[in-house]
Amino acid sequence: MNLDIDQYLGAMKYSIIDFEREFPDDDVCLDYIFNVRYRDYVCPLCAKKTFYRVKGRKSYACSCGHQVNPLSKTIFKNSTTSLRLWFFAMYLFSQSRHGVPAAELQRQLGVTYKTAWRIGHKIRDLMKQNMEKSEGVFELDETYVGGKQRRYISRNKKNPKKKIPVFGILKREGDVFAVVVPNTQRYTLGAYIWKIIARGSEVCTDEAGVYNNLDQRYVHHTVNHSNREYVRGSVTTNRLEGFWSFLKNAIRSTHRVVSKKYLQAYVDERVFFYNARNSDVPIFHLILQRLTR
Template identity: 35%
Template sequence: MNFKSIVDLLTYFSDETKAVEYYENIRWGDEPACPHCGSVKPYKTNRGYKCREKECHKKFTVRTGTIFENSKIPFRVWFAAIYLATSSSKGVSSVQLARQVGVTQKTAWFVLHRIREMLKDKAPTMLGEKSAVEADEAYIGQKDQNKHFNKRRSADNKLLTNDGSPYKDKRAVLGVIERNGKVVLKHVPNATKENMVAFIEKHVPKGSKLYTDEFRGYASLGRTYDHATVKHALNVYVAGDVHTNTIENFWSILKRGLYGIYHSVSDKHLERYLDEFAARFNNRLLGEEGKFVKFLEDSESPLSYKRLTGRPV
Protein backbone atom coordinates (compact mmCIF):
# COMPACT_ATOMS: atom_id res chain seq x y z
CA MET A 1 0.00 0.00 0.00
CA ASN A 2 2.78 2.46 0.99
CA PHE A 3 0.55 5.47 1.71
CA LYS A 4 1.81 8.74 3.19
CA SER A 5 -1.39 10.80 3.42
CA ILE A 6 -5.14 10.51 3.88
CA VAL A 7 -5.53 10.97 0.11
CA ASP A 8 -3.27 7.96 -0.56
CA LEU A 9 -5.20 5.90 1.99
CA LEU A 10 -8.63 6.59 0.52
CA THR A 11 -7.34 6.19 -3.02
CA TYR A 12 -6.02 2.73 -2.17
CA PHE A 13 -9.27 1.71 -0.49
CA SER A 14 -11.35 2.77 -3.49
CA ASP A 15 -14.30 0.59 -2.46
CA GLU A 16 -15.60 -1.17 0.65
CA THR A 17 -14.88 -4.68 -0.65
CA LYS A 18 -11.19 -3.93 -0.90
CA ALA A 19 -11.14 -2.50 2.63
CA VAL A 20 -12.89 -5.58 4.06
CA GLU A 21 -10.49 -7.95 2.28
CA TYR A 22 -7.53 -5.94 3.56
CA TYR A 23 -8.69 -6.18 7.17
CA GLU A 24 -9.53 -9.89 6.81
CA ASN A 25 -5.96 -10.48 5.66
CA ILE A 26 -4.53 -8.55 8.62
CA ARG A 27 -6.74 -10.33 11.15
CA TRP A 28 -6.85 -13.87 9.75
CA GLY A 29 -4.38 -14.19 6.89
CA ASP A 30 -5.53 -17.03 4.64
CA GLU A 31 -7.60 -18.84 7.30
CA PRO A 32 -10.71 -17.15 8.72
CA ALA A 33 -11.14 -18.15 12.36
CA CYS A 34 -14.30 -18.17 14.45
CA PRO A 35 -13.96 -15.49 17.15
CA HIS A 36 -16.30 -17.47 19.41
CA CYS A 37 -14.50 -20.83 19.54
CA GLY A 38 -11.32 -20.37 17.49
CA SER A 39 -12.21 -22.94 14.82
CA VAL A 40 -10.53 -22.33 11.46
CA LYS A 41 -13.13 -24.23 9.45
CA PRO A 42 -16.01 -21.79 8.92
CA TYR A 43 -17.97 -21.56 5.71
CA LYS A 44 -18.94 -18.40 3.90
CA THR A 45 -22.50 -17.03 3.92
CA ASN A 46 -24.17 -14.10 2.20
CA ARG A 47 -23.38 -11.83 5.14
CA GLY A 48 -20.13 -13.26 6.48
CA TYR A 49 -19.21 -16.63 7.93
CA LYS A 50 -20.68 -19.44 10.01
CA CYS A 51 -18.76 -21.83 12.25
CA ARG A 52 -18.88 -25.54 11.29
CA GLU A 53 -18.35 -26.79 14.85
CA LYS A 54 -21.53 -28.36 16.24
CA GLU A 55 -20.90 -26.94 19.72
CA CYS A 56 -20.61 -23.41 18.30
CA HIS A 57 -22.29 -23.04 14.91
CA LYS A 58 -22.43 -19.26 15.34
CA LYS A 59 -22.47 -16.63 12.64
CA PHE A 60 -19.80 -13.95 12.52
CA THR A 61 -18.07 -11.40 10.33
CA VAL A 62 -14.57 -9.96 10.36
CA ARG A 63 -15.94 -7.19 12.61
CA THR A 64 -17.01 -9.59 15.38
CA GLY A 65 -14.84 -9.29 18.48
CA THR A 66 -13.09 -6.11 17.32
CA ILE A 67 -13.48 -2.36 17.76
CA PHE A 68 -15.66 -2.46 14.62
CA GLU A 69 -18.24 -4.81 16.19
CA ASN A 70 -21.90 -3.81 15.71
CA SER A 71 -20.84 -0.77 13.70
CA LYS A 72 -22.56 0.15 10.44
CA ILE A 73 -19.85 2.64 9.54
CA PRO A 74 -17.97 1.53 6.38
CA PHE A 75 -14.40 0.33 6.82
CA ARG A 76 -13.18 3.14 4.55
CA VAL A 77 -14.55 5.66 7.03
CA TRP A 78 -13.10 3.73 9.99
CA PHE A 79 -9.68 3.60 8.32
CA ALA A 80 -9.78 7.34 7.66
CA ALA A 81 -10.70 7.98 11.32
CA ILE A 82 -7.88 5.74 12.57
CA TYR A 83 -5.39 7.52 10.32
CA LEU A 84 -6.49 10.99 11.44
CA ALA A 85 -6.52 10.06 15.15
CA THR A 86 -3.10 8.38 15.13
CA SER A 87 -1.17 10.62 12.73
CA SER A 88 -1.99 13.92 14.47
CA SER A 89 0.58 14.49 17.23
CA LYS A 90 -2.01 16.10 19.53
CA GLY A 91 -5.06 14.11 18.44
CA VAL A 92 -8.30 15.12 16.75
CA SER A 93 -11.53 16.21 18.42
CA SER A 94 -14.86 14.48 17.85
CA VAL A 95 -16.26 17.69 16.33
CA GLN A 96 -13.41 17.91 13.83
CA LEU A 97 -13.51 14.20 13.00
CA ALA A 98 -17.28 14.36 12.44
CA ARG A 99 -16.76 17.09 9.84
CA GLN A 100 -13.89 15.30 8.12
CA VAL A 101 -15.46 11.84 7.73
CA GLY A 102 -19.15 12.79 7.50
CA VAL A 103 -20.69 11.37 10.68
CA THR A 104 -22.44 12.93 13.68
CA GLN A 105 -20.42 14.29 16.60
CA LYS A 106 -21.83 11.60 18.91
CA THR A 107 -20.77 8.87 16.48
CA ALA A 108 -17.32 10.42 16.07
CA TRP A 109 -16.93 10.54 19.88
CA PHE A 110 -17.75 6.83 20.16
CA VAL A 111 -15.45 5.99 17.22
CA LEU A 112 -12.55 7.82 18.88
CA HIS A 113 -13.07 5.97 22.15
CA ARG A 114 -13.08 2.64 20.32
CA ILE A 115 -9.83 3.66 18.65
CA ARG A 116 -8.38 4.48 22.10
CA GLU A 117 -9.41 1.02 23.25
CA MET A 118 -7.41 -0.38 20.32
CA LEU A 119 -4.40 1.81 21.20
CA LYS A 120 -4.22 0.53 24.77
CA ASP A 121 -0.93 -1.30 25.36
CA LYS A 122 -1.94 -4.96 25.69
CA ALA A 123 1.52 -6.21 26.74
CA PRO A 124 3.50 -3.43 28.44
CA THR A 125 7.23 -4.03 28.70
CA MET A 126 9.65 -2.94 31.40
CA LEU A 127 11.59 0.25 30.76
CA GLY A 128 15.21 0.96 31.61
CA GLU A 129 16.90 -2.08 30.12
CA LYS A 130 18.42 -0.08 27.24
CA SER A 131 18.85 3.43 28.61
CA ALA A 132 18.13 5.68 31.59
CA VAL A 133 14.56 6.32 32.70
CA GLU A 134 13.00 9.59 33.79
CA ALA A 135 10.00 9.74 36.14
CA ASP A 136 7.79 12.70 36.87
CA GLU A 137 4.25 13.74 37.72
CA ALA A 138 1.96 16.18 35.91
CA TYR A 139 -1.27 17.84 36.92
CA ILE A 140 -4.13 18.10 34.45
CA GLY A 141 -6.76 20.81 34.80
CA GLN A 142 -7.19 24.56 34.98
CA LYS A 143 -5.20 26.76 37.29
CA ASP A 144 -7.25 27.97 40.23
CA GLN A 145 -6.87 31.65 39.30
CA ASN A 146 -8.23 30.98 35.79
CA LYS A 147 -11.49 29.44 36.99
CA HIS A 148 -14.84 31.12 37.50
CA PHE A 149 -15.00 32.80 40.87
CA ASN A 150 -17.60 30.38 42.21
CA LYS A 151 -15.34 27.41 41.40
CA ARG A 152 -12.22 28.63 43.16
CA ARG A 153 -11.07 27.50 46.56
CA SER A 154 -12.73 29.32 49.43
CA ALA A 155 -10.78 31.42 51.90
CA ASP A 156 -10.53 28.51 54.35
CA ASN A 157 -9.41 26.21 51.47
CA LYS A 158 -12.55 24.06 51.53
CA LEU A 159 -13.01 22.11 48.33
CA LEU A 160 -16.61 23.15 47.71
CA THR A 161 -18.25 25.34 45.10
CA ASN A 162 -20.83 27.95 46.10
CA ASP A 163 -23.68 25.50 45.42
CA GLY A 164 -22.20 22.96 47.83
CA SER A 165 -20.99 20.50 45.17
CA PRO A 166 -17.48 18.98 45.44
CA TYR A 167 -14.69 21.07 43.96
CA LYS A 168 -12.64 19.29 41.25
CA ASP A 169 -8.95 19.92 41.74
CA LYS A 170 -6.28 19.11 39.16
CA ARG A 171 -5.84 15.41 38.29
CA ALA A 172 -2.47 13.77 38.93
CA VAL A 173 -0.79 11.78 36.15
CA LEU A 174 2.38 9.77 36.71
CA GLY A 175 4.79 9.03 33.90
CA VAL A 176 8.00 7.10 33.29
CA ILE A 177 9.86 7.48 30.02
CA GLU A 178 12.87 5.71 28.63
CA ARG A 179 15.25 7.99 26.80
CA ASN A 180 14.91 7.20 23.08
CA GLY A 181 12.26 4.66 24.09
CA LYS A 182 8.70 4.37 25.34
CA VAL A 183 6.51 6.16 27.84
CA VAL A 184 4.03 4.70 30.35
CA LEU A 185 1.32 6.83 31.97
CA LYS A 186 -1.17 6.39 34.78
CA HIS A 187 -3.90 8.54 36.28
CA VAL A 188 -3.85 8.30 40.09
CA PRO A 189 -6.11 9.87 42.73
CA ASN A 190 -3.15 11.61 44.37
CA ALA A 191 0.57 11.91 43.68
CA THR A 192 1.52 10.27 46.97
CA LYS A 193 4.78 8.52 47.74
CA GLU A 194 3.00 5.15 47.78
CA ASN A 195 1.38 5.67 44.36
CA MET A 196 4.59 6.96 42.80
CA VAL A 197 6.90 4.22 44.09
CA ALA A 198 4.45 1.42 43.24
CA PHE A 199 4.02 2.77 39.70
CA ILE A 200 7.76 3.05 39.09
CA GLU A 201 8.50 -0.40 40.53
CA LYS A 202 5.87 -1.91 38.23
CA HIS A 203 7.42 -0.52 35.05
CA VAL A 204 11.14 -0.04 35.80
CA PRO A 205 13.36 -2.99 36.83
CA LYS A 206 15.33 -2.59 40.02
CA GLY A 207 18.88 -1.35 39.58
CA SER A 208 18.06 0.80 36.53
CA LYS A 209 19.29 4.36 36.16
CA LEU A 210 16.44 6.58 37.26
CA TYR A 211 16.31 10.38 37.13
CA THR A 212 13.68 12.55 38.81
CA ASP A 213 13.28 16.03 40.23
CA GLU A 214 13.76 16.66 43.95
CA PHE A 215 10.13 15.99 44.94
CA ARG A 216 10.25 14.20 48.29
CA GLY A 217 7.94 11.40 47.10
CA TYR A 218 10.92 10.00 45.18
CA ALA A 219 13.36 10.11 48.11
CA SER A 220 13.25 6.37 48.89
CA LEU A 221 13.96 5.24 45.32
CA GLY A 222 17.71 5.28 45.94
CA ARG A 223 17.36 2.02 47.87
CA THR A 224 16.43 0.02 44.78
CA TYR A 225 17.55 2.18 41.83
CA ASP A 226 20.61 4.06 40.63
CA HIS A 227 18.69 7.21 41.43
CA ALA A 228 19.78 10.82 40.88
CA THR A 229 17.81 14.05 41.12
CA VAL A 230 17.94 17.43 39.47
CA LYS A 231 17.10 20.42 41.64
CA HIS A 232 14.53 22.51 39.82
CA ALA A 233 13.95 24.63 42.93
CA LEU A 234 17.52 25.94 42.55
CA ASN A 235 16.98 26.60 38.82
CA VAL A 236 19.18 23.63 37.94
CA TYR A 237 17.63 21.70 35.05
CA VAL A 238 20.59 19.74 33.68
CA ALA A 239 23.52 18.31 35.61
CA GLY A 240 25.51 16.13 33.20
CA ASP A 241 23.24 13.25 32.24
CA VAL A 242 20.85 14.00 35.09
CA HIS A 243 17.71 15.78 33.87
CA THR A 244 14.00 15.23 33.28
CA ASN A 245 13.76 17.14 30.01
CA THR A 246 12.50 14.11 28.06
CA ILE A 247 9.43 13.61 30.23
CA GLU A 248 8.90 17.38 30.48
CA ASN A 249 8.79 17.58 26.68
CA PHE A 250 6.22 14.81 26.62
CA TRP A 251 4.08 16.61 29.22
CA SER A 252 4.03 19.69 26.98
CA ILE A 253 2.64 17.65 24.06
CA LEU A 254 0.08 15.97 26.32
CA LYS A 255 -1.16 19.22 27.83
CA ARG A 256 -1.33 21.03 24.50
CA GLY A 257 -3.44 18.19 23.16
CA LEU A 258 -5.75 17.94 26.15
CA TYR A 259 -6.23 21.71 26.47
CA GLY A 260 -6.00 22.77 22.83
CA ILE A 261 -7.78 19.90 21.07
CA TYR A 262 -10.05 18.25 23.63
CA HIS A 263 -10.42 21.27 25.99
CA SER A 264 -11.96 19.22 28.81
CA VAL A 265 -11.49 15.55 29.79
CA SER A 266 -13.47 13.83 32.55
CA ASP A 267 -11.92 11.68 35.25
CA LYS A 268 -13.88 8.74 33.88
CA HIS A 269 -12.16 8.80 30.50
CA LEU A 270 -8.80 10.42 31.27
CA GLU A 271 -7.00 7.05 31.29
CA ARG A 272 -8.19 6.39 27.72
CA TYR A 273 -6.77 9.70 26.51
CA LEU A 274 -3.47 8.83 28.19
CA ASP A 275 -3.45 5.52 26.27
CA GLU A 276 -3.93 7.48 23.05
CA PHE A 277 -1.03 9.88 23.64
CA ALA A 278 1.26 7.08 24.84
CA ALA A 279 0.51 4.93 21.77
CA ARG A 280 1.26 7.75 19.35
CA PHE A 281 4.52 8.52 21.13
CA ASN A 282 5.63 4.90 21.45
CA ASN A 283 5.10 4.23 17.73
CA ARG A 284 6.46 7.56 16.48
CA LEU A 285 9.37 5.97 14.60
CA LEU A 286 7.11 3.83 12.40
CA GLY A 287 5.99 5.17 9.05
CA GLU A 288 2.33 6.01 8.39
CA GLU A 289 1.55 2.57 6.96
CA GLY A 290 3.57 0.82 9.67
CA LYS A 291 1.56 2.53 12.42
CA PHE A 292 -1.71 1.84 10.62
CA VAL A 293 -1.02 -1.89 10.29
CA LYS A 294 0.35 -2.14 13.84
CA PHE A 295 -2.79 -0.60 15.31
CA LEU A 296 -5.13 -2.75 13.19
CA GLU A 297 -3.32 -5.87 14.43
CA ASP A 298 -4.31 -4.81 17.96
CA SER A 299 -7.94 -4.08 17.09
CA GLU A 300 -9.50 -7.17 18.69
CA SER A 301 -10.74 -5.02 21.57
CA PRO A 302 -14.55 -4.68 21.41
CA LEU A 303 -16.03 -1.76 23.32
CA SER A 304 -19.78 -1.34 23.69
CA TYR A 305 -21.46 2.02 24.24
CA LYS A 306 -22.93 0.68 27.49
CA ARG A 307 -19.50 -0.31 28.84
CA LEU A 308 -18.05 3.04 27.80
CA THR A 309 -20.75 5.24 29.28
CA GLY A 310 -22.55 2.98 31.75
CA ARG A 311 -25.85 3.39 29.94
CA PRO A 312 -27.51 1.75 26.89
CA VAL A 313 -27.49 3.32 23.44
Protein backbone atom coordinates (compact mmCIF):
# COMPACT_ATOMS: atom_id res chain seq x y z
CA MET A 1 0.00 0.00 0.00
CA ASN A 2 1.80 3.11 -1.22
CA LEU A 3 1.42 6.53 0.34
CA ASP A 4 -1.29 8.56 -1.38
CA ILE A 5 0.68 11.42 -2.96
CA ASP A 6 -2.41 13.67 -3.23
CA GLN A 7 -3.05 13.09 0.46
CA TYR A 8 0.60 13.82 1.26
CA LEU A 9 0.67 17.01 -0.81
CA GLY A 10 -2.53 18.15 0.88
CA ALA A 11 -0.62 18.48 4.14
CA MET A 12 1.97 20.66 2.36
CA LYS A 13 -0.44 23.42 1.29
CA TYR A 14 1.45 26.48 2.45
CA SER A 15 2.93 28.58 -0.34
CA ILE A 16 6.06 30.71 -0.52
CA ILE A 17 3.74 33.73 -0.59
CA ASP A 18 2.18 32.55 2.68
CA PHE A 19 5.64 32.17 4.19
CA GLU A 20 6.87 35.60 3.11
CA ARG A 21 3.71 37.24 4.40
CA GLU A 22 3.85 35.50 7.78
CA PHE A 23 7.62 35.74 8.39
CA PRO A 24 9.02 38.80 6.58
CA ASP A 25 12.07 39.35 8.82
CA ASP A 26 14.11 38.17 11.81
CA ASP A 27 12.12 40.20 14.34
CA VAL A 28 8.86 38.50 13.42
CA CYS A 29 10.55 35.10 13.64
CA LEU A 30 11.92 35.91 17.10
CA ASP A 31 8.52 37.14 18.29
CA TYR A 32 6.97 33.92 17.02
CA ILE A 33 9.46 31.77 18.95
CA PHE A 34 8.90 33.82 22.11
CA ASN A 35 5.11 33.57 21.84
CA VAL A 36 5.25 29.82 21.22
CA ARG A 37 7.68 29.05 24.05
CA TYR A 38 6.58 31.63 26.62
CA ARG A 39 2.89 32.08 25.90
CA ASP A 40 1.85 31.24 29.48
CA TYR A 41 5.14 32.14 31.14
CA VAL A 42 4.92 33.88 34.52
CA CYS A 43 7.85 35.92 35.77
CA PRO A 44 9.40 34.02 38.70
CA LEU A 45 10.29 37.31 40.43
CA CYS A 46 7.11 39.39 40.24
CA ALA A 47 4.50 36.88 38.93
CA LYS A 48 3.60 39.09 35.95
CA LYS A 49 3.05 37.83 32.39
CA THR A 50 3.91 40.99 30.47
CA PHE A 51 7.27 41.05 28.67
CA TYR A 52 8.77 43.46 26.17
CA ARG A 53 11.57 43.13 23.64
CA VAL A 54 15.01 44.31 24.83
CA LYS A 55 16.40 46.73 22.25
CA GLY A 56 19.44 45.39 20.42
CA ARG A 57 19.21 41.93 21.99
CA LYS A 58 17.42 38.68 21.24
CA SER A 59 15.75 38.64 24.64
CA TYR A 60 12.61 39.84 26.41
CA ALA A 61 12.31 41.48 29.80
CA CYS A 62 9.68 41.89 32.47
CA SER A 63 9.15 45.31 34.09
CA CYS A 64 10.99 44.01 37.15
CA GLY A 65 14.12 43.42 35.06
CA HIS A 66 13.96 39.63 34.71
CA GLN A 67 14.97 38.55 31.19
CA VAL A 68 14.39 35.45 29.09
CA ASN A 69 16.08 34.36 25.88
CA PRO A 70 13.61 32.47 23.67
CA LEU A 71 16.47 30.92 21.66
CA SER A 72 18.03 29.15 24.64
CA LYS A 73 17.71 25.36 24.56
CA THR A 74 16.59 25.45 20.92
CA ILE A 75 18.21 24.53 17.61
CA PHE A 76 18.98 28.24 17.13
CA LYS A 77 21.20 28.58 20.19
CA ASN A 78 24.65 30.04 19.39
CA SER A 79 23.83 30.19 15.66
CA THR A 80 25.01 33.21 13.68
CA THR A 81 22.63 32.38 10.81
CA SER A 82 19.61 34.68 10.64
CA LEU A 83 16.37 33.34 12.06
CA ARG A 84 14.55 33.97 8.81
CA LEU A 85 17.00 31.73 6.96
CA TRP A 86 16.36 29.04 9.57
CA PHE A 87 12.62 29.43 9.08
CA PHE A 88 13.03 29.36 5.30
CA ALA A 89 15.03 26.13 5.62
CA MET A 90 12.16 24.61 7.60
CA TYR A 91 9.79 25.82 4.91
CA LEU A 92 11.91 24.08 2.25
CA PHE A 93 11.73 20.84 4.25
CA SER A 94 7.95 21.15 4.46
CA GLN A 95 7.61 21.47 0.69
CA SER A 96 9.82 18.55 -0.36
CA ARG A 97 8.47 15.09 -1.16
CA HIS A 98 11.77 13.34 -0.53
CA GLY A 99 13.74 15.62 1.80
CA VAL A 100 16.28 18.38 1.29
CA PRO A 101 19.98 17.56 0.86
CA ALA A 102 22.64 19.87 2.26
CA ALA A 103 23.70 20.94 -1.24
CA GLU A 104 20.18 22.21 -1.95
CA LEU A 105 20.06 24.09 1.36
CA GLN A 106 23.43 25.61 0.53
CA ARG A 107 22.11 26.84 -2.81
CA GLN A 108 18.78 28.14 -1.49
CA LEU A 109 20.12 29.82 1.66
CA GLY A 110 23.40 31.14 0.30
CA VAL A 111 25.43 29.64 3.15
CA THR A 112 28.43 27.31 3.24
CA TYR A 113 27.93 23.58 2.80
CA LYS A 114 29.02 23.03 6.40
CA THR A 115 26.39 25.47 7.68
CA ALA A 116 23.72 23.98 5.42
CA TRP A 117 24.54 20.46 6.62
CA ARG A 118 24.29 21.57 10.26
CA ILE A 119 20.98 23.38 9.69
CA GLY A 120 19.51 20.32 7.99
CA HIS A 121 20.39 18.01 10.84
CA LYS A 122 19.20 20.48 13.48
CA ILE A 123 15.83 20.60 11.73
CA ARG A 124 15.73 16.80 11.65
CA ASP A 125 16.35 16.88 15.41
CA LEU A 126 12.94 18.53 15.72
CA MET A 127 11.38 15.49 14.06
CA LYS A 128 12.53 12.88 16.56
CA GLN A 129 9.89 10.28 17.35
CA ASN A 130 7.92 10.00 20.57
CA MET A 131 5.36 7.23 20.13
CA GLU A 132 3.55 6.39 23.36
CA LYS A 133 2.25 2.99 24.41
CA SER A 134 -1.27 2.24 23.20
CA GLU A 135 -3.65 -0.56 22.28
CA GLY A 136 -5.18 -1.36 18.92
CA VAL A 137 -4.23 -3.21 15.74
CA PHE A 138 -0.59 -3.02 14.70
CA GLU A 139 1.64 -4.13 11.83
CA LEU A 140 5.24 -5.16 12.51
CA ASP A 141 7.99 -5.60 9.98
CA GLU A 142 11.68 -5.07 9.40
CA THR A 143 13.54 -3.88 6.34
CA TYR A 144 17.10 -3.16 5.27
CA VAL A 145 18.47 0.14 4.01
CA GLY A 146 21.73 0.64 2.15
CA GLY A 147 23.69 -0.68 -0.81
CA LYS A 148 23.03 -4.01 -2.46
CA GLN A 149 24.29 -7.07 -0.63
CA ARG A 150 27.07 -8.78 -2.56
CA ARG A 151 28.72 -12.14 -2.10
CA TYR A 152 31.86 -11.93 -0.02
CA ILE A 153 35.07 -12.17 -2.00
CA SER A 154 36.47 -14.15 0.92
CA ARG A 155 35.28 -15.11 4.37
CA ASN A 156 37.74 -12.68 5.93
CA LYS A 157 36.68 -9.63 3.92
CA LYS A 158 33.70 -7.68 5.19
CA ASN A 159 31.03 -6.49 2.81
CA PRO A 160 31.51 -2.70 2.56
CA LYS A 161 27.92 -2.23 1.42
CA LYS A 162 26.18 -4.25 4.10
CA LYS A 163 22.60 -3.14 4.58
CA ILE A 164 21.35 -1.60 7.84
CA PRO A 165 18.30 -3.13 9.57
CA VAL A 166 15.33 -0.90 10.43
CA PHE A 167 12.37 -2.11 12.50
CA GLY A 168 8.89 -0.65 12.16
CA ILE A 169 5.60 -0.63 14.06
CA LEU A 170 2.51 0.82 12.38
CA LYS A 171 -0.75 1.37 14.21
CA ARG A 172 -3.82 0.99 12.02
CA GLU A 173 -5.55 4.36 11.67
CA GLY A 174 -2.61 5.86 13.54
CA ASP A 175 1.08 6.57 13.39
CA VAL A 176 4.16 4.66 12.36
CA PHE A 177 7.30 4.18 14.45
CA ALA A 178 10.63 3.15 12.94
CA VAL A 179 14.04 2.65 14.48
CA VAL A 180 17.49 1.64 13.27
CA VAL A 181 18.47 -1.54 15.12
CA PRO A 182 21.79 -3.39 15.53
CA ASN A 183 20.14 -6.68 14.53
CA THR A 184 16.73 -8.28 14.05
CA GLN A 185 16.92 -10.76 16.90
CA ARG A 186 13.90 -11.48 19.07
CA TYR A 187 15.01 -9.59 22.17
CA THR A 188 16.16 -6.55 20.20
CA LEU A 189 12.80 -6.11 18.47
CA GLY A 190 10.85 -7.24 21.52
CA ALA A 191 12.12 -4.31 23.58
CA TYR A 192 10.36 -1.90 21.21
CA ILE A 193 7.25 -4.03 20.85
CA TRP A 194 6.67 -4.28 24.61
CA LYS A 195 7.31 -0.54 25.01
CA ILE A 196 4.86 0.62 22.34
CA ILE A 197 2.10 -2.00 22.07
CA ALA A 198 -0.21 -2.62 25.03
CA ARG A 199 -0.83 -6.22 26.08
CA GLY A 200 -3.87 -7.79 24.43
CA SER A 201 -3.60 -5.77 21.21
CA GLU A 202 -3.73 -7.38 17.77
CA VAL A 203 -0.47 -7.61 15.83
CA CYS A 204 0.07 -8.61 12.21
CA THR A 205 3.44 -9.92 11.01
CA ASP A 206 4.94 -12.21 8.44
CA GLU A 207 6.01 -15.69 9.55
CA ALA A 208 9.58 -14.77 10.53
CA GLY A 209 10.70 -16.75 13.56
CA VAL A 210 11.55 -13.59 15.48
CA TYR A 211 7.80 -13.06 16.02
CA ASN A 212 6.97 -16.59 17.21
CA ASN A 213 6.45 -15.67 20.87
CA LEU A 214 4.11 -12.72 20.33
CA ASP A 215 1.01 -14.80 21.09
CA GLN A 216 2.08 -14.81 24.75
CA ARG A 217 1.07 -11.15 25.04
CA TYR A 218 -0.95 -10.34 21.94
CA VAL A 219 -3.52 -11.63 19.48
CA HIS A 220 -1.02 -12.58 16.79
CA HIS A 221 -1.92 -12.93 13.10
CA THR A 222 0.50 -13.85 10.33
CA VAL A 223 0.71 -13.82 6.55
CA ASN A 224 3.08 -16.14 4.74
CA HIS A 225 5.13 -14.00 2.37
CA SER A 226 7.24 -16.97 1.29
CA ASN A 227 4.06 -18.49 -0.19
CA ARG A 228 3.12 -15.15 -1.77
CA GLU A 229 0.38 -14.55 0.78
CA TYR A 230 0.26 -10.81 1.48
CA VAL A 231 -3.35 -10.25 2.52
CA ARG A 232 -5.81 -12.51 4.30
CA GLY A 233 -8.89 -10.59 5.28
CA SER A 234 -7.67 -7.78 7.55
CA VAL A 235 -4.37 -9.55 8.19
CA THR A 236 -1.61 -7.79 6.27
CA THR A 237 1.54 -5.73 6.68
CA ASN A 238 0.97 -3.82 3.44
CA ARG A 239 0.57 -0.43 5.11
CA LEU A 240 3.96 -0.75 6.75
CA GLU A 241 5.42 -2.01 3.47
CA GLY A 242 4.10 1.21 1.94
CA PHE A 243 6.01 3.23 4.50
CA TRP A 244 9.20 1.30 3.70
CA SER A 245 8.79 2.34 0.05
CA PHE A 246 8.24 5.94 1.15
CA LEU A 247 11.44 5.83 3.22
CA LYS A 248 13.64 4.15 0.62
CA ASN A 249 12.43 6.31 -2.25
CA ALA A 250 13.37 9.42 -0.26
CA ILE A 251 16.85 8.15 0.49
CA ARG A 252 17.47 6.99 -3.08
CA SER A 253 16.07 10.16 -4.65
CA THR A 254 17.69 12.72 -2.35
CA HIS A 255 20.64 11.33 -0.45
CA ARG A 256 21.64 8.19 -2.40
CA VAL A 257 23.79 6.88 0.45
CA VAL A 258 23.26 7.50 4.18
CA SER A 259 25.73 6.31 6.80
CA LYS A 260 24.57 4.23 9.74
CA LYS A 261 25.56 7.07 12.09
CA TYR A 262 22.97 9.43 10.59
CA LEU A 263 20.37 7.00 9.25
CA GLN A 264 18.10 7.36 12.29
CA ALA A 265 17.81 11.10 11.65
CA TYR A 266 16.58 10.45 8.10
CA VAL A 267 14.21 7.75 9.34
CA ASP A 268 12.80 10.21 11.91
CA GLU A 269 12.26 12.75 9.15
CA ARG A 270 10.29 10.34 6.97
CA VAL A 271 8.26 9.13 9.96
CA PHE A 272 7.38 12.74 10.78
CA PHE A 273 6.16 13.42 7.25
CA TYR A 274 4.27 10.14 7.00
CA ASN A 275 2.47 10.74 10.30
CA ALA A 276 1.58 14.29 9.19
CA ARG A 277 -0.12 13.14 5.99
CA ASN A 278 -3.66 13.50 7.40
CA SER A 279 -3.06 16.74 9.29
CA ASP A 280 -5.14 19.83 8.58
CA VAL A 281 -2.19 21.91 9.82
CA PRO A 282 0.47 22.71 7.17
CA ILE A 283 3.62 20.65 7.67
CA PHE A 284 5.63 23.86 8.05
CA HIS A 285 3.63 24.79 11.14
CA LEU A 286 3.90 21.25 12.49
CA ILE A 287 7.68 21.63 12.32
CA LEU A 288 7.49 24.99 14.10
CA GLN A 289 5.36 23.45 16.84
CA ARG A 290 8.25 21.14 17.66
CA LEU A 291 10.21 24.17 18.91
CA THR A 292 8.34 23.82 22.21
CA ARG A 293 9.74 20.33 22.85
